[in-house]
Amino acid sequence: MKQDSLQFLNKAHDHMARPELRQHMDRLGVTLPLAREQAIAQLGNFEQLREHVKNIKNHTLENLDYYLTRYEEQVIQRGGKVHWARNADEFNGIVLDICKKHDAQRVGKGKSMVTEETDLTAHLQHHGLEVTETDLGEYIIQLAEEPPSHIVSPAFHKSVNDIRELFLEKHDLGERELADPDSLVQEARQILRAKFLAADVGIIGANALIAEDGRSMLVTNEGNGDLLSTLPKVHIVCATIDKVLPRPEDATALLRLLVRSATAAVMSAYTSFYCGPRGEVDLDGPEEFHVVLLDNRRSDILGSQYEEMLRCMRCGACLNHCPIYIGAGGHAYGWVYPGPMGSVLTPLLTGLEQSHTLPNACTACGRCAEVCPAAIPLPDLLRDLRAEERERGLSPLHWRLGLKLHAWLARLPRLYQVLTGLIVRLLHLCGRRRGALRSLLLSNGWTQVRDFPAPQGKTFKQQWKQRQREQSRE
Amino acid sequence: MSEARADILGRVRRAQRSKLQQHEILEALTELGVAPPAPRDAEDILESFKLRLKLNHASLEACATRAEAVQLISHYVYQRCRTRKVVTGYDPRLAAMPWRDGGVLVRFDAATAEDPLSISYAKLAIAESGSLILFSNRSNPAANNWLVQDHIILLDQQDLVADFEQAWEKIREHQIETGSPRGISFISGPSSTADIKGHLVFGAHGPQRLHIIFIGPEALPP
Amino acid sequence: MSEAQPRTVGLFVTCLADLFRPSVAFSSIALLEQAGCAVEVPQQQTCCGQPGYNTGAFADTRPLAQQVIETFSDYDWVVAPSGSCAGMIKHHYPALFKDLPEWEIRAQELAARTWELTSFLVDVLDYQAGQPTTSPEKTYTYHDGCAGLREMGVKQQPRQLLKSMQGIELMELEQTEVCCGFGGTFCAKMPEISEKMVSDKLDCALATGADVLLGGDLGCLMNISGRARRLGQELEVRHVAEVLAQDLDGPGIGEGEA
């Protein structure tokens, strides 16, 4: 996907300039956290379970080569093929080759962030294939020719009316009302049903890969991924190397956290575990089964100070709870992954040069880390990324110098007291009548949107000294 | 094997912190154990299962025998779809049911897009999540779960377990007896989507309705 | 603890209270003394180092942290009228010295003695004030600062104190656990998003109908009052310590001298 993460502030501005969209997002920013809170309360032992899943995930990452090879063995034993891709180009090439080998014309796709990362759809289309997104949210934004704005609900930013107009324009079905979500879903079902039946290749993502039996876990409510795993003659599972887990029990323990965190439900409608092509005893299923495993810098993250990010299960809770995501909108982040998890992942996967604004889109309020079911300390990782930004000289020079000066001065208490005493005195004099200053030298960012409260008068230390002096005189 | 594979695994090996032997890895895993017990909506697993099904937007009927189940199905099928025709897989339990008594015409096959309704027999069910477990194989082709508008799943009382962990234990036993299926699905409600502004709509791609028929002596209300 | 030998508290004034609102520090001292502590205010203190730390200037922050660790090495407790400065000392100092074991130990040792003001009064001293003598004239709401809330576990302590000491029942904010958009340097780096966040917070505060917004962190309070002043909204903003100590002679934050 084309990246413009450095345009974060401009894109956030565009987002905020649309009052309807802003209201819509604000509402979600209230209702989604409330719903999640209830679902987590139903769980009763969130902390305990989160700790368990974290330990399992860490154990798997610590022994990743073992679990990956074990997983591969199992897939092969069940008649499937495993392909390895170092980067997006290799990944797209592998999938295209599989399609070509089968003379495929039509591809049905399930929701998969990995393929967003490699921009697989554009690549296949460029080579003449017809690619249809079948997850309803993905389908909507495919029609709208927009990138996803949320990792769980890609059409998060679309209103009913947006979707209605889109369907009326893009589906050649004559006069009709399409006034409510029900009729929109029915229409999409009708259109997409034909696509499922005609697809030569079904491409889906995976929520986990299970080393014990080679199966991959697929979690959906719509059932589109299951249809794609069943009807087309070729079935391709796309995943990254960090998705493997040892046992099926581990996948369903993660599922307990994932579903509640993502949708506030206790369980998704469909949770399936597939591996391999149809066997002799089967009446349906694909003739060929492939898994394409993507690295794309995950092996760099492994063992680094950012390793914890590899525990991410893509639940989207950190997005829903981030006031900056809600305020700026998903598109502001300028690539595949938005919100707090995106602000960590995007620099790690694409380089800080392309994205160093993102780690600054954080007040360190800690709400994301609090709700993250993978217990990822997102604000800490973002701070570490800001440290790298600084070290590499990517952050603005005046900030670096200003803070250096502050740090230097703060180490010289005497001088600090004299200088701050003078400044405070001055600010007090300028602002005491009104109580606050409308503008202030070197504080554009602050005074652009709010007044600067004036100091009360002398600094505490000055007053304290005075008091001590008076007391000793008495 | 491919260059990419060797490269990726090499990088992974260099980066990862542990250099354990296989048996040590497995020991470490065993030590981590399984997840803490799952929550249940009611003490009794049957009660809990029923509650969950309701919250999952599935409907439920209960009866004591398979013969009675045929009557319930006959009624449901006719009421819903004005048809007598249903499709099912080659599950021996389904094959042995007295369909003629209910006037139900059964085709044993994989569903096609023309089939409005299918019947499956669950391998297991899970109280924690209100899920029915189906294997995708001859006894229940995967298409039967997702191509139809109405999906009926039968469940024997003895196949209800409390949570995911117990389910996997039983699944392992089943696989030893009957072989490992291509797919294992936990079905926990009709197909749905909330992608349009958070409105929950049923029948996104798969069944619009999920109907469970629970067979067991304790199933009936006292 | 015995009444005869009060244990000493080193007050970490915080740079914002020192420079902008000394009344917060004086109120804190009054409260701590009421609760039976001997309070000292070491003069060497300046800033805990958050601005640099949060922008990733770890090397520049370490000397500041070392200065704080040294300055406060002799007190039984270290108390700050700020969740975020206390959180900095308690959680981030140890992390800052991961590679310097000697300092890491000292940082952890300081962390164990460091508290946010209201949490110290309630959780450590179990401070029971006498019944309030007068009933409150104004109505109050409360902003939970993020660091206090999530790093220091401050939530019911200020509420409990306001009720027991001043008879104040808060009119709670909607969305009270959402950040006000201050975020240290964030508010200056991303003013437009910060503006949205602080406006949302202000709207919630005004919606309660309360006369006064209280909080435990001057950063948040200056942000919210600054926005209220810019929009010409009537809302008195104060640090919770001022109300607890009834040090209310001066104007609220960002208000002019009458």
Ligand code: SF4
């Ligand atoms: S970082 Fe945590 S909260 Fe965010 S998507 Fe990943 S798992 Fe979910």
